[in-house]
Amino acid sequence: MITALVAQTWTDYSDTDTILVAVVAGNRPSWRALERAGFHRVAEGPMEPDNPIDDPLHYLYRIDRPQRARSTRPSSQTGSGDS
8 A cells, every 4th residue: 555655656756756754663564564665764763643642753654756765876976986
């Protein structure tokens, strides 16, 4: 379901390069599902939880639009080692 939602987001929001998702660190099934869908953990820290019984520690996950992620990789550094 997450993979389908990501694909639909790329279609519906053509100017979007990145999707960010915050998840409660203690909710292992949720952050593992994001990882299986291709998201990568990029940060962690305290946030006001949606549910007051949840711990404030959250993980932030990120996924980039595939074609744009490839086009912005280190190829922009061409010539940096060419002398």
